[in-house]
Structure formats: C-alpha cells, structure tokens
Amino acid sequence: MTTSPTTLVFATQNAHKAREIAQILGPQYRILTLPDIGCTEEIEETAPTLEANALLKARYVKEHYGYDCFSEDTGLEVDALGGAPGVHTARYAGEAKDPEANIALLLNNLAGHDNRRARFRTVIACIFGQREALIEGVCYGRIAPEKRGTGGFGYDPVFIPDGYEQTFAELGEAVKNQISHRAMATEKFRLWLQNA
Numbered sequence: 001m002t003t004s005p006t007t008l009v010f011a012t013q014n015a016h017k018a019r020e021i022a023q024i025l026g027p028q029y030r031i032l033t034l035p036d037i038g039c040t041e042e043i044e045e046t047a048p049t050l051e052a053n054a055l056l057k058a059r060y061v062k063e064h065y066g067y068d069c070f071s072e073d074t075g076l077e078v079d080a081l082g083g084a085p086g087v088h089t090a091r092y093a094g095e096a097k098d099p100e101a102n103i104a105l106l107l108n109n110l111a112g113h114d115n116r117r118a119r120f121r122t123v124i125a126c127i128f129g130q131r132e133a134l135i136e137g138v139c140y141g142r143i144a145p146e147k148r149g150t151g152g153f154g155y156d157p158v159f160i161p162d163g164y165e166q167t168f169a170e171l172g173e174a175v176k177n178q179i180s181h182r183a184m185a186t187e188k189f190r191l192w193l194q195n196a
C-alpha cells in the first residue's frame with residue numbers, strides 16, 4: 001500500500017537547499033518553500049547566531065502565515081580565522097551575497113595559513129504545533145587552495161570534506177547529500193518528525 005506524502009513547509013527561498021533536503025528526506029515528504037506559500041518578502045537574518053537566525057525564520061512563517069514549518073541556517077567556520085565567517089557566511093564579502101566574492105575573500109584571508117581546517121554547521125529549527133526544536137549537523141573538512149568543480153552552490157568549490165580529496169563541487173550531489181552538514185541535520189530532523 002502506498003501512502004501519500006506528508007507536506008512540510010521549509011522557510012527558505014533557496015532552491016538549492018530545498019532540493020538537497022527534499023532528496024535527503026525522500027519521497028515520503030513533499031517540500032513547499034516560501035514562494036509556494038505566497039511569502040516573497042525577505043526575512044532578515046539579523047540574529048547573532050545560526051540557532052537564533054533559524055528560529056527567527058521559522059517563527060516568522062508560523063506567526064505571519066500560520067504554517068507549522070522548519071527552517072535552516074548554515075555557517076562555514078574556519079579555525080585559522082577564529083570561526084569566521086560563521087554567522088556572516090552569506091554576507092562575508094558584502095551585502096550582495098556573491099558566492100564568487102565570498103570565496104575570493106576567504107582564499108585571500110587564508111593565504112599563508114597552513115591550518116585550513118574548517119567545518120560547515122547547519123542548524124534546523126522546527127515548529128510543529130506547540131513543539132519547537134533546534135537540530136544541528138556538522139561536516140568537518142578543509143579549505144582547498146583554489147576553486148575546483150562545478151556542482152553544488154555557495155562555498156562548495158573550496159570545501160573538501162574529511163575522507164575525500166575532492167571538493168563538494170567535484171563530488172557532486174549524490175555524495176554530498178550522504179555526508180554533508182545538511183544531510184546530518186536532516187537525518188536527525190527526519191527522526192524527530194517520526195516522533196513529533
């Protein structure tokens with residue numbers, strides 16, 4: 001017997017993130033994004049931590065649109081830069097949120113550093129009924145000396161996950177979705193949903 005998919009609202013405008021999470025969750029779930037529920041305004045991410053930004057987005061959607069939902073916020077934390085860009089990952093090189101400029105600045109700031117250790121950290125905030133939860137996923141790795149690969153998005157061309165020699169952009173979606181920060185957080189979220 002086949003059961004119809006459960007619909008979840010994901011508080012994002014980012015089609016890349018929605019696609020990754022939909023693939024990780026599998027066909028039991030149908031993901032609606034903000035444009036799908038008529039929310040086209042930008043929700044300002046003004047909080048000082050990934051956790052608070054994720055909660056802010058989920059609470060905004062619950063309050064203004066009435067949906068149970070989840071959101072996520074991701075940061076790249078680089079050891080030699082004291083954890084930067086962290087919560088400023090999207091706007092590292094300025095308000096334009098330009099991935100090319102962000103990567104160029106990151107490589108420039110790491111020039112001359114031997115320690116290129118870094119991690120991606122994703123925080124998922126979910127609100128279902130009266131329940132709110134924060135769920136974390138981390139992927140450890142290092143920053144490549146230069147951009148490599150064409151897949152993925154954001155900083156994928158310069159992030160080499162532990163256990164691999166290629167960047168996320170070279171490894172492609174299927175591998176990334178098994179080992180990434182977002183995959184780790186989404187798997188925990190899936191288990192949380194089963195008990196929600």
Ligand code: IMP
Nearest residue numbers: 072073074075089090091153154155156
């Ligand atoms: P936000 O979570 O939408 O605020 O994204 C923060 C920044 O991290 C943006 O510059 C994204 O492009 C980048 N980012 C988020 N997730 C990933 C990823 O999986 N790979 C590479 N970059 C990412």
